[in-house]
Amino acid sequence: MTRARLATATLLATSLVAALAAPHALLAQTIAIVGGKVYPVSAPAIDNATVLIRDGRIVAVGASVTVPAGAQRIDATGKIVTPGFVNGASRVGLEEISSVPATREMIARGRERIAAAFRPWEGLNPRSVLIGQTRDAGITAIVVTPAGGLISGQAGVLRLVSGGVSDMLLRAPVGMVANLGPAYGAAFTPRAETLNRLREILEDTRVYRTRRADYERAQTRPLVASRLDMEALVPVLEGRVPLIVDVDRASDIETAMKIARDYGLRLIVKGGAEAWMLADRLAAAKIPVLTGAMNNVPKQFATLGQRQENAGLLAKAGVSVTLIGNAEGGSTDAFTARNVRYEAGNAVAYGMEWNAALRAVTLTPAETFGVADQIGSLAAGKRADVVVWSGDPFEFSSRAEHVFVNGVQTTAPTREDLLEQRYKTLPPAYRTP
Amino acid sequence: MQKIVLVLIAGGVACAGHRPAAATSASTAPASRATDADTARSTAPGRGGISSPLADPFPSTYRPFAARPTIIRNVTILTAAGPTIRNGSVLLREGKIADVGTSVTAPTDAIVIDGTGKYVTPGIIDNHSHIGDGGVPEDEGTQTDDVNEATSPVTANVWVEHSVWPQDPHFPRSLAGGVTTIQVLPGSANLIGGRSVVLKVVPSRTVQGMKFPGAKYGLKMACGENPKRVYSSRGPSTRMGNVAGYRAAWIEAEQYRRKWDKWNADHKGDPPTRNLGLETLAEVLRGNILVHNHCYRADEMAQMIDIAREFGYRIRAFHHAVEGYKIADLLARDSIAASVWADWGAFKLEAADAVRGNMALLTHAGVRTVMHSDDPDGEQRLNQEAAKAMAEGNRIGVPISEDDAVKWMTINPAWTLGIDGVTGSIERGKNADVVLWSGDPFSVYSRAEKVWIDGAMLFDRLDPAARWRTDFELGFVPENRGGAR
Numbered sequence: 043m044t045r046a047r048l049a050t051a052t053l054l055a056t057s058l059v060a061a062l063a064a065p066h067a068l069l070a071q072t073i074a075i076v077g078g079k080v081y082p083v084s085a086p087a088i089d090n091a092t093v094l095i096r097d098g099r100i101v102a103v104g105a106s107v108t109v110p111a112g113a114q115r116i117d118a119t120g121k122i123v124t125p126g127f128v129n130g131a132s133r134v135g136l137e138e139i140s141s142v143p144a145t146r147e148m149i150a151r152g153r154e155r156i157a158a159a160f161r162p163w164e165g166l167n168p169r170s171v172l173i174g175q176t177r178d179a180g181i182t183a184i185v186v187t188p189a190g191g192l193i194s195g196q197a198g199v200l201r202l203v204s205g206g207v208s209d210m211l212l213r214a215p216v217g218m219v220a221n222l223g224p225a226y227g228a229a230f231t232p233r234a235e236t237l238n239r240l241r242e243i244l245e246d247t248r249v250y251r252t253r254r255a256d257y258e259r260a261q262t263r264p265l266v267a268s269r270l271d272m273e274a275l276v277p278v279l280e281g282r283v284p285l286i287v288d289v290d291r292a293s294d295i296e297t298a299m300k301i302a303r304d305y306g307l308r309l310i311v312k313g314g315a316e317a318w319m320l321a322d323r324l325a326a327a328k329i330p331v332l333t334g335a336m337n338n339v340p341k342q343f344a345t346l347g348q349r350q351e352n353a354g355l356l357a358k359a360g361v362s363v364t365l366i367g368n369a370e371g372g373s374t375d376a377f378t379a380r381n382v383r384y385e386a387g388n389a390v391a392y393g394m395e396w397n398a399a400l401r402a403v404t405l406t407p408a409e410t411f412g413v414a415d416q417i418g419s420l421a422a423g424k425r426a427d428v429v430v431w432s433g434d435p436f437e438f439s440s441r442a443e444h445v446f447v448n449g450v451q452t453t454a455p456t457r458e459d460l461l462e463q464r465y466k467t468l469p470p471a472y473r474t475p
Numbered sequence: 476m477q478k479i480v481l482v483l484i485a486g487g488v489a490c491a492g493h494r495p496a497a498a499t500s501a502s503t504a505p506a507s508r509a510t511d512a513d514t515a516r517s518t519a520p521g522r523g524g525i526s527s528p529l530a531d532p533f534p535s536t537y538r539p540f541a542a543r544p545t546i547i548r549n550v551t552i553l554t555a556a557g558p559t560i561r562n563g564s565v566l567l568r569e570g571k572i573a574d575v576g577t578s579v580t581a582p583t584d585a586i587v588i589d590g591t592g593k594y595v596t597p598g599i600i601d602n603h604s605h606i607g608d609g610g611v612p613e614d615e616g617t618q619t620d621d622v623n624e625a626t627s628p629v630t631a632n633v634w635v636e637h638s639v640w641p642q643d644p645h646f647p648r649s650l651a652g653g654v655t656t657i658q659v660l661p662g663s664a665n666l667i668g669g670r671s672v673v674l675k676v677v678p679s680r681t682v683q684g685m686k687f688p689g690a691k692y693g694l695k696m697a698c699g700e701n702p703k704r705v706y707s708s709r710g711p712s713t714r715m716g717n718v719a720g721y722r723a724a725w726i727e728a729e730q731y732r733r734k735w736d737k738w739n740a741d742h743k744g745d746p747p748t749r750n751l752g753l754e755t756l757a758e759v760l761r762g763n764i765l766v767h768n769h770c771y772r773a774d775e776m777a778q779m780i781d782i783a784r785e786f787g788y789r790i791r792a793f794h795h796a797v798e799g800y801k802i803a804d805l806l807a808r809d810s811i812a813a814s815v816w817a818d819w820g821a822f823k824l825e826a827a828d829a830v831r832g833n834m835a836l837l838t839h840a841g842v843r844t845v846m847h848s849d850d851p852d853g854e855q856r857l858n859q860e861a862a863k864a865m866a867e868g869n870r871i872g873v874p875i876s877e878d879d880a881v882k883w884m885t886i887n888p889a890w891t892l893g894i895d896g897v898t899g900s901i902e903r904g905k906n907a908d909v910v911l912w913s914g915d916p917f918s919v920y921s922r923a924e925k926v927w928i929d930g931a932m933l934f935d936r937l938d939p940a941a942r943w944r945t946d947f948e949l950g951f952v953p954e955n956r957g958g959a960r
Contacts, residue, residue, distance in 0.1 A: 141700070141823035172821065319953075339851060340644055340952045342612050347953050377821040377829070384859065387919030436919050438862035441870055462832040462871050468804045468840065 072096045073449060074109040075430060078118025083125055083405045084419035093123055095426040098449040103420045116444055118430045124400065125420050126182025126427035126447065127435075128199075129382045130332050130407040131312065131366040134176050134184050135166040135200070137376045149190035152271075156243060158278075159270035160195030162188045163214060166207050171457040172376045177202040178456060179380030180435065180442035182427040183212065183417055185407065187219050187286065187312070192239060194219040196274065197286060199411050201427065203447050216411040217286040217310060218278045222301075223294050223344050237297060242266050244305050247275040284308035286332070290315035291344040299327060310410060313368065315345035318352045321359035330410040331361050334368025335389035353402065354393030364410055365389055365402040387436030399436065526735045526749045528761055533636060535686035537675060540931035544568040546581035547911060550590025553881040555597050556900040565595055567907040570929040575901050588925070594916055596881055597900050598655025598908030598928065600888040601854045602767070602814055603794050603847035606646060607639035607659050607674070607682075611947075623662035624669065628706050629724045631694065632752035633669035635661045639682045644952065645851040647943040650676045650934050652855035653910035653923035656687060658892055660794075663697035663769040664705040666720045670755055671695055671767060673892050675928055678943050691893040693791070694759050696721070698770035698779060699825050718778060725786040728756030736761075765791035765893055767814075771825035773801035780809060792891040794847060797826050800833045803840030812891045813837050814845040816853070817860040817867075834861075834883065835868025835875050845891060846883040857884045862917035877917060906930075 073095040080091035082103055092107040093100060109115065138145035147165035150157035163186055176184070182202055188195035198214030200207075222236060246265040249257075250272040256262050257269070265272065277283040287298040290313045299320075302309035311317055312332040317324060324331060335353045340346040357363045365385045367378070386399040394402070408418025416425050426449035433440035444451060455463070464470050523532075545567045552560040552575065564579035565572060574580075581587065610619040621638030624630045639659055649657065654676055661668035671693035674685040702720075703711050711717045731753035738746050758764040766783070770776045770793050783790050792812035793799065797820065799806060799813040806813055815837070820829025830836075837844045846861045848854035861880045868875035889899025898906045907930035914921035926934040935941060944952070 137821075139821055139824055139827055336852060336856070338648060338855075340611055340948070346951050349953075375819075375822060378818055381818070384863075384919055388859075391920045391922055438859065438866045438917060438919060439869075441866065458830045458832075461828055462800075462830045462836070465800050465803075465836065466871070466873070468801075470801070 072110055072113040073116060073426075073446070074107075074113045075116045075118050075123055075428065075444070076109065078121045078123040078430060080123040080420060081125075081400060082420040083401055084421055091123070093420055093428055095428065095446065095449045098426050100420060100424045100426050100428070101422055103422065116430060118444075121443065122431040122433065122435060122440075123420070124180075124429050124431065124435060125404045125418055125424075126429050126445065127180050127383060127403045128183045128185065128364075128407040128418065129176070129181050129366065129379050130185045130364040130403075130410070131187045132184035132379045133186065133376045134172050134181075134202075134379045135168065135170045135376075136162055136186055138167065138170055138172065140375065148188055150188060150195050152191045152193070152195075153268055154266075155191040155239075156193045156267050156271050157188070157191055157195045158193045158218060158267065158272070158274040160188055161198065161214065162186050162195055163198045163200060163207055163211060166200070166210075168204075168206050168210060170376075172379070173202055174452065174454065175456040175458050176380045177445055177447065177452065178442065180383065180429040180431065180445055181380055182429070182445065182447045183408075183413075184379065185216065185411055187217070189219070189288075190221075192221060192236060193243065193271070193275075194221065194288075196283075197411070199413050201417065201425070201447060203450070204452060212416060213411065213413050215274075215277075215283050216413070217284050218275065219286045219288065219312070221288045222298050223289050223291065223313075233294065233297070237301070240301065243271075243275065244279060244301075247272045247279055251276050251279060278307060279305065281306055281308050284310045286310045286312050288312045290342070290348070292316040292319040292347065294344065295320055295324075299323070299329065302329075312366075314356075315352070315368075316347040317361075318349065318355040319347060321356050321361060324356065325360035329361070330364065330406070331356055332364045332366045332407075332410075334366055334385050335392055335394070336385055337368045350388065350392040353389045353399075354395075357394055357398045357402070362406055362410060363394075363398070363402050364407040365399065383435050384438070390436060396436075524749060525746055526754045526757070527739065528758060529763060533634075533683055533686075535688045536681065536683045537677070537679070537686055537688055539570045539929035540677070540933065542567070542570060542907075542927075542930035542932070544573075544582050544585040545588065545927070545930070545932070546579065546585045547588045547590045547595055547909075548579075550593050550595050550911070551915075552595045552901055553877055553916070554901040555878075555882045555886040556902045557878075559878055563595075565901060565909065567909060567927060567930045570907055570931075572901060572903055572905050572907050572909070574903060588911065590911060593914065593924065594912040594921070595901065596653070596858075596910050596912065596916055597885040598898065598910055598926065599653045599857050599884045600656045600892070600899060601649070601654055601848050601857060601884075602658045602792065602845055602888040602891045603849045604649075604657040604659050604851075604854055605662070605849065606649060606657065606851050606854065607641065607643045608635050608661070609851075610640045610643035611645065623664040623705075625662070625664040625705050628665050628702055628711060628720050629667045629752065630661075630665050630669050631667045631724065631728075631755045632750075633661060634672070634692075635659050635669055635695075636672035636682050636686070639672065639674070639685075641679050641682055641685060642945040642947050644945045644948050645854075646676055646678075647934075647945060649851070649854050650926055650943065651923060651936070653858065653912070653916075653926055654854060655908040655910075655926065655928045656889075656892075656894070656898060657854070658693060658767070658888075660693065660695045660767060663695070663701045665695075666697060666702050666711070666717055667724055667752075667756070668695035668697060670764070673894065677928060677933060678945075687892075687894060689894070689897070692755075692758070692764045693767045693892070694755060694764050696766060696768045696779075698768065698775045699772060700823055701769070714775065718782065721779075721782055722785070724756060725760075725782070725788075728753050728760060729786060732757035732760050759788050760786065762789070765891070767792050767794055767891070769794045771795050771797040773798040776802055777805060780805065780811070791893075792845065795826075795849070796837075797829045797833070799842070800830060800836040801828075803837045803842050806837070807841040810843070812843040812845055812887065814847040814888070814891065815864075816849070817846065817863040831864065831867035832871045832873060834864035835871070835873040838868070838875060838879060838883075839873050843887050843890060844883055845888045847888070858912075858916040858921070859919065862919070865917060877915075880917065
């Protein structure tokens with residue numbers, strides 16, 4: 043589809059291109075994707091199956107679905123149909139040019155390293171040029187996760203629909219991000235001191251939660267966090283919003299597990315370089331892990347046990363694994379957020395079952411962040427976020443030929459497409475649109 | 476995040492004068508002893524006072540590791556020298572590729588490896604590496620960061636080999652990715668960052684034991700944002716300041732070269748005073764050191780080409796060349812290679828126009844193109860990076876074959892280092908730097924299974940117990956034997 047899109051940009055008049063990218067209503071009709079091998083993820087793969095989409099929802103998936111007259115047919119013969127992929131830890135839309143501070147929305151200043159009230163999606167730029175190129179590569183939803191500090195802020199799930207943030211936002215908050223590992227910088231903080239600080243915040247939030255009225259009348263002892271931060275932490279204390287702890291060393295993961303037990307928190311481990319060492323315990327405690335498959339370097343003393351088999355070993359032990367980028371040159375940056383499918387391919391090369399890897403970029407993140415009723419699988423009633431791949435979606439040679447979000451395909455060329463088109467023949471014809 | 480730091484703070488460097496590639500001696504020596512490659516060296520009297528062209532004060536002590544004749548049969552061979560050979564054989568003997576083709580006879584004592592369903596490529600060459608100079612653990616700040624001598628905008632006097640730590644755990648990981656040769660570069664903080672070094676990815680106690688015999692030195696230069704940011708308070712703080720800085724350095728270097736060339740010719744009177752930095756630059760002007768120029772923007776590359784012309788040196792390769800596709804015709808005209816990433820972009824403003832089609836567009840314009848890493852993770856997977864760039868070429872209607880793509884990571888980078896006469900392709904007589912892949916190297920599921928350097932098998936994925944582990948890893952890093960697979 044992308045090649046077609048380039049041709050479209052070149053050959054057709056601008057007005058026609060604009061029409062193709064026009065309002066959803068024009069295009070959100072009945073669409074039948076027929077003949078492909080369909081991976082619903084929530085059910086076994088079906089050969090030569092049809093995915094029927096109406097008004098932005100999936101209405102039927104199966105081998106014997108009747109295609110209504112007048113439906114737009116997409117021939118997927120010989121192709122693979124999956125749910126749109128989810129990047130479970132992304133900065134797309136929150137970071138346009140990493141070195142330009144005015145385009146960075148990922149890291150809050152916070153107050154004394156606490157930024158629990160920070161909702162990064164409120165600063166997200168829905169017109170980021172990186173959104174389109176990410177969506178074109180088959181990513182239809184992202185989980186924005188803030189970074190930095192002790193409590194970084196809140197995570198949210200956004201779908202890559204065109205429109206504003208409110209159109210994109212599917213669910214938030216879906217987590218509270220915290221960092222328990224070693225904190226480097228001007229002054230190193232010992233782990234145990236960080237831990238004390240976290241306990242103090244949680245205990246003060248407990249005070250705040252039970253004595254809100256006293257707090258408002260200034261009849262409590264001084265509390266360490268701001269009112270807004272404690273307010274944001276209340277659902278974490280109540281176990282309604284999970285604490286996403288960015289942590290690598292096995293003993294640090296154990297510490298996070300202990301904190302979660304002590305305070306009755308739901309825990310999600312992010313990073314988790316040495317999580318494979320605790321695979322059985324993480325599985326038993328039903329703690330999901332967000333990790334990658336492209337890092338094997340003992341980069342830090344906290345990641346000495348980093349290995350590419352991590353995701354596969356965790357999945358084998360029964361841990362809920364979401365694949366995210368965890369290597370430089372991987373999908374940690376906004377520009378390469380689309381590469382999460384290669385993370386999945388590499389996970390397979392290092393021992394993860396193929397179906398488990400597909401799950402790890404679709405349904406598992408949807409479950410982990412509480413949106414599996416909406417996205418992450420192909421089933422009647424789900425949002426029509428569907429991708430038709432030319433071949434195995436994890437392979438470099440494959441491409442996303444059709445990407446539907448809410449049953450709509452976007453055809454506008456990306457900035458990258460426009461640059462490639464302009465310089466495809468040299469010298470460029472600057473005056474030709 | 477780490478990547479960004481490396482890109483922003485570090486950068487490639489280029490070469491300094493050294494022996495020409497043709498003058499290989501050690502690389503043609505027969506394989507003898509498996510160890511202690513780094514111990515033999517003579518103790519001839521020093522000539523430290525003399526600025527002699529082609530001086531080699533830190534000579535390579537590399538010797539090939541012990542090897543047995545080996546034949547890989549029934550294998551698909553991407554030669555980087557011609558069309559793919561299907562169902563072929565390659566014979567490695569006495570450190571060289573003794574034969575390659577569809578019917579190869581092997582000596583009776585040869586180890587026979589069945590390559591059915593597998594692929595052979597030349598050993599991968601990364602011409603932009605910071606492993607060894609930016610070792611791990613990297614979160615210890617300056618303790619392992621020896622990439623940028625960011626104390627002056629022109630540090631032509633530094634040689635990056637004096638920063639390289641042979642026990643960096645990155646080395647065995649790159650080898651396991653099929654990488655047999657790397658160019659380690661100083662960073663990009665400086666206009667002129669210092670000399671590079673070309674290394675074989677082999678275990679050694681010393682850097683000298685890794686140095687690629689006969690490889691030329693490189694000189695690292697850097698354009699754009701990095702130097703002007705690093706030196707913003709003292710200058711250069713602008714791109715025009717950058718250019719003034721290069722030109723001032725070359726003016727001095729030209730004078731120095733003339734003075735020394737005259738003295739070297741007639742030996743009249745006392746020799747001029749030696750200056751390490753100018754000595755390196757003079758070697759560039761003499762053509763003995765190859766220039767590797769970190770540069771993102773098209774307009775800046777065009778200016779660097781003019782500066783090279785002004786002072787009579789050649790740019791061997793632009794590194795990163797994020798906007799290379801905009802001036803592919805200029806690069807092709809001047810035979811300047813472009814060393815690029817598959818899909819890095821948007822990490823700084825001068826990378827805002829990154830396109831994944833860069834590699835394919837450059838290749839089609841006739842530019843010698845190189846897939847480089849500038850990153851220890853990427854270096855382990857240059858085959859995957861090449862696969863991404865090939866896929867993008869095919870997507871935008873600029874078709875790239877596997878035979879093209881394999882050159883990006885083998886013979887083309889070999890040319891940029893001046894070692895394409897001895898390595899970088901599967902051809903009779905070349906060094907037996909060879910990778911056996913479990914499947915098509917451009918598949919995400921394939922991995923390097925065996926890696927030979929000069930005919931010696933230094934990595935075998937099927938024999939985890941024999942895996943090279945650096946001193947650092949012992950005790951610190953779990954062995955991971957077995958693993959999930």
